[in-house]
Amino acid sequence: MEFKFVLPEDVNADNLKDLLEFEWLIPRKVRHFLRVRKNVQINDKQAMFHQLVKPGDVISLLFESEDYETPTINLGQENQIDVLWEDEHLIIVNKPFGKKTHPNQPDESDTLLNDLATYLKPKNQLPYVVHRLDKETSGAILFAKNPIVLPILGRMLEKKEIHRVYEAQINGSLPKDTMVINKKIGRDRHDRRKRVVDEKSGKTAITHITTQKKDGHLTWVECWLETGRTHQIRVHLASIGKPILGDPLYHSKPTNASRLMLHAKELSLVHPFTKESLTVKATPFLSE
Structure with missing residues (x-):
């Protein structure tokens, strides 16, 4: 290598x-x-x-073959991969909703990581997970293409140098057109799938939210995260009485939405090697 x-x-x-x-x-x-x-x-x-x-x-x-451990990834379906941006070190793809980011069991082969491994195989490259999106969430997601860049991207993520913008659809309007939700998030003791606002023992979570578009009783909001807690946007919007439409975990009432209406619409960062400023958009947006 x-x-x-x-x-x-x-x-x-x-x-x-x-x-x-x-x-x-x-x-x-x-x-x-x-x-x-x-x-x-x-x-x-x-x-x-x-x-x-x-x-x-x-x-x-x-680098010699023994310098870095080579992960074993089952092959998936190459036709599931929608490349938004790519070079020899990074790849940003448009994740479809309903697909997991990575396997949780060794025998799984129907996740985005499996599909990406199939796409990269002819190039003798492998994908490495940098961050994740919930199974129900669609949009832009970044992977490393070699173990050299992986720890650099991890450091960038910790230092909040990888900026992610989401859009979501809710019923009604926000209390304010622009607002910040600063509520700690922890695990739900009664349902291991869920997270809850937990000001006593939860971890700091900050979400910036702006009204993007209104149509009757529906509102599209844009969100960006200062922190990256599991289900952060979903929990924070539910905590102010505005759960995301189609959310199977945090919306208590049935809706007409066919899916979780949450989409990672934009991802931006400075390339760790070239220092090029990258801003990648995952279209179509939910509001279009």
Whole structure:
């Protein structure tokens, strides 16, 4: 597995060692193998770890098969994959509603991860889960295509550098057209599938909500998250008496919705290697 990276103008490292350790989060064991095997080059010349790096340098890394564990993923259905954006490191796809993000059991093969593994097989690549969407939720979801970029994306997610915007449909109107719900969320002790507002022992959860469109008694709202708790938007909207239409867990009354009316409409981030600003939209939107 060989990769070449052209360092961007705002590279945040002075030397090769810092670049590999702090910027790209390559594990210590793998860095050791790169060094002793002499599997690192700068501008096509053998590199030393103390060597200075600068914008425009081409960094070449050669990884052996034992450097990273290769996951086993059952193959699924390639025709289920709707690619929104892709390069050699990242792929963003439009997840259909009703499909799980990843398997929970080793023998499963009908999840988005299985389908994506089938799509990537001809390219000799594998998908790695960065974040997830609920089975009932559709829209933009990001996967890593190699284990090199995976920990970097995980750090970006923790630092809130991957921005996700959702839209949902509710009955009636919000109390205010623009509002912030700041209520802690914890597990429901009576139903392991569910989450509840739990100000005593729950985890901090902050959701920003804006009215997007109204049509009679229906309202479409746009949501973005400061935190990423399980079922966060669903729980927060239900907590103010505005559960999402079609929600099988948090809407107590039957609705005419054929599905959970929640869609991850937009995903944006700065590419960890190229520093390109990416904003990817998952159309069609529910409001269209």
